[in-house]
Amino acid sequence: MSKFVIQPHGRLQEAVAHEKGYFSDEGLDYEITGGEIAGREKKVDEAGDVVEIKQGAYESYEAGKGNKGRKSDISCACHWAVNQAAASDVGRLWGGAYVVTPGGIMVPEDSDIRRPEDLAGREVAVGYHSGSHFTTIQALEPFIPRDQINLKFVGLPWQRVDVGVDRDVPATSLWGITYQAGAQLGLRKIADTGFMIAFMFPHEVDEADVQKYMNALKRAQMDVDLEPEKYKHHFEPQIPERYRDKIDVRLFDAGERIVFLPYTEETFAKTQDWIHERGIFDERPEYEFNAAVSG
Numbered sequence: 434m435s436k437f438v439i440q441p442h443g444r445l446q447e448a449v450a451h452e453k454g455y456f457s458d459e460g461l462d463y464e465i466t467g468g469e470i471a472g473r474e475k476k477v478d479e480a481g482d483v484v485e486i487k488q489g490a491y492e493s494y495e496a497g498k499g500n501k502g503r504k505s506d507i508s509c510a511c512h513w514a515v516n517q518a519a520a521s522d523v524g525r526l527w528g529g530a531y532v533v534t535p536g537g538i539m540v541p542e543d544s545d546i547r548r549p550e551d552l553a554g555r556e557v558a559v560g561y562h563s564g565s566h567f568t569t570i571q572a573l574e575p576f577i578p579r580d581q582i583n584l585k586f587v588g589l590p591w592q593r594v595d596v597g598v599d600r601d602v603p604a605t606s607l608w609g610i611t612y613q614a615g616a617q618l619g620l621r622k623i624a625d626t627g628f629m630i631a632f633m634f635p636h637e638v639d640e641a642d643v644q645k646y647m648n649a650l651k652r653a654q655m656d657v658d659l660e661p662e663k664y665k666h667h668f669e670p671q672i673p674e675r676y677r678d679k680i681d682v683r684l685f686d687a688g689e690r691i692v693f694l695p696y697t698e699e700t701f702a703k704t705q706d707w708i709h710e711r712g713i714f715d716e717r718p719e720y721e722f723n724a725a726v727s728g
Contacts, residue, residue: 436462436463436464437461437462437463437464437506437507437638437642437645437646438463438464438466438504438505438506438507439456439463439464439465439466439505439506439507439646440465440466440467440501440502440503440505440507440508440509441465441467442508442509442510442532442609442630442689443590443609443610443611443671443688443689444532444609444610444688444689445653445657445661445664445665445667445668445687445688445689446650446653446654446657446689446691447465447650447653448664448667449653449656449657449664449667450649450650450652450653451465452664452667453652453653453656455648455649455650455652455653456645456646456649458649459645459646459648459649460645461642461645461646461649463646466503466504466505467502467503467505467508472591472673472674473588473589473591473592474591474592474595474673474675475587475588475592475595475596475599475601476587476588476592482601483558483585483587483596483601483602484587485585485586485587486560486561486586486587486588487561487586488561488588489514489560489561489562489563489566489586490510490511490514490515490560490562490563490564491510491514491517491518491562491563491714492561492562493510494510494514494515494518494523494524494633495518495521495523497524497635498523498524498635498636499518499523499524499525499633499634499635499636499638500524500635501633505634506634506635506638506642506643507527507632507633507634507638507643507646508632508633508634509532509630509631509632509633510563510564510630510631510633511563511564511567511568511628511629511630511631512531512628512629512630512631512696512704513564513567513704513707513708513713514562514563514564514567515630515631515632515633516631516701516704516705516708517562517705517708517714517718518633519633519701519720520701520705520718520720521718521720522718522720524633524634524635524636525633525634525635525636525638526631526632526633526696526701527631527632527633527634527643527647527696528695528696528697529644529647529693529695529696530632530647530650530691530692530693530694530695530696531629531630531631531632531691531692531694531696532629532630532631532632532689532690532691532692533627533628533629533630533689533690533692534564534608534609534612534627534628534630534688534689534690535608535609535612535613535627535686535688535689536564536565536568536606536607536608536609536612536625536626536627536628537606537607537608537612537615537622537623537624537625537626538552538557538569538572538573538604538605538606538622538623538624538626539597539604539605539606539607539612539615539616539620539621539622539623540597540603540604540605540620540621540623541597541600541619541620541621542619542620542621544603544604544621546603546604546623547623548576548623549572549573549575549576549577549623549624550576550577551623552573552576552577552582552583552603552604552623552624553577553578553581554581554583555583555603555604556583556584556585556602556603556604557569557573557582557583557584557585557602557603557604557605557606558585558587558593558596558597558601558602558604558605558606559584559585559586559587559593559606560586560587560588560589560590560593561586562713562714564608564628564630565590565593565606565607565608565626566584566586566713567628567708567713568606568608568626568627568628569582569584569606569626570582570584570711571626571628571707572624572625572626573624576624579711585602587601587602587605590607590608590609590610590611591611591673591676593605593606593607593611594607594611594614594615594618594676597615597618597620598615598618598619598620604623605620606626607620608626608627608628609688609689610668610671610672610685610688613684613685613686613688614672614676614680617679617680617681617684618676618679618680630689631696647693650691651691651693654690654691654693657687657690658687658690661686661687662683664687665682665683665685665687666682668682668685668688669682698722701722702722705717705720
């Protein structure tokens with residue numbers, strides 16, 4: 434029987450659960466994979482201009498049939514992308530918990546952008562059909578008309594750090610570990626973009642194994658809440674070499690927090706409404722909640 438493959442999301446809880454033997458205590462035969470994408474740098478063309486990338490978390494789940502990229506029996510993405518993937522029946526959303534991550538739209542310290550209103554018509558770097566895409570829209574709508582929100586799709590989280598630090602775009606949308614790194618790399622927050630993240634697993638994965646995984650994370654969450662300073666060193670391997678000597682992870686807060694409350698049918702429906710009112714996807718899938726969500 435193959436091992437249960439865990440793809441972390443740039444947070445502490447999986448590392449703590451592994452270090453303290455919580456997965457093994459639950460009887461989970463597992464391996465932890467992923468992390469190689471952190472080293473990818475921004476993509477530029479021959480003229481040195483940043484290349485637009487229209488590929489993101491949703492497309493990864495769609496191509497992988499509930500796997501995110503490479504094989505992943507459990508993984509995470511923003512709840513909008515996971516919601517749409519579950520509604521489209523490409524994988525299953527775990528309904529027993531969700532995650533909250535800090536985030537922000539950030540600019541260089543000396544930028545003339547001081548308030549969210551100053552971003553009207555100006556490019557903000559985001560990842561396509563990924564958390565920064567959705568949350569940037571959500572964060573800016575109270576301040577500027579929707580048709581003046583100008584998104585530049587530049588790829589993965591650390592690639593968005595690159596374009597922010599290198600001033601390729603006026604602003605960049607960061608979350609989680611990259612948001613905390615950006616603050617140490619000279620970027621300043623203009624608007625808060627904290628958002629919900631959801632868990633997804635392929636249809637063929639045993640729900641009992643997902644429950645074991647969640648039980649272990651619940652124990653790890655308590656450890657992180659109680660003594661975060663003991664575990665922040667686990668952030669360091671997640672930082673690309675190009676930034677590692679410029680960042681002190683001891684200054685980070687605990688980052689993503691897992692909330693062991695249900696992702697409800699009402700939340701699912703509201704999210705579908707929000708996505709499709711804005712025309713972010715071409716089609717709105719028909720779905721049955723009980724078929725799309727487990728937990």
